[in-house]
Amino acid sequence: MPRRYPPEVRRQVIELARSGTRVAQLAATFQMSEVTIYNWLKQDRIDRGEEIGKTTDQQLELAAAKRRIKQLETELSVARKVNEVFLKEGISPKGSSR
Secondary structure (H helix, E strand, C coil): CCCCCCHHHHHHHHHHHHCCCCHHHHHHHHCCCHHHHHHHHHHHHHHCCCCCCCCHHHHHHHHHHHHHHHHHHHHHHHHHHHHHHHHHHCCCCCCCCC
16 A cells, blocks of 8 residues: 655645755655656646646545445445345335235
């Protein structure tokens, strides 16, 4: 699992890189991979509108939507299984008022 860095560390590294500090030096100082820093810089350019791609906000919205879809699919699956049990037992899932 990828290591998580606090947002303030990310902001500090991005600011230093944008001000001209070499990525290799930042990677050694903060004990992280250069790839991580390059990914952060790319995402920062996207968030600033300098590069095409999904912004951080869009990625967060998409992740939340995917979690919600998965939850709804699970609920639907459970409802279908309950319906199957009712049908096997000959019970109407909606019940009867008569």
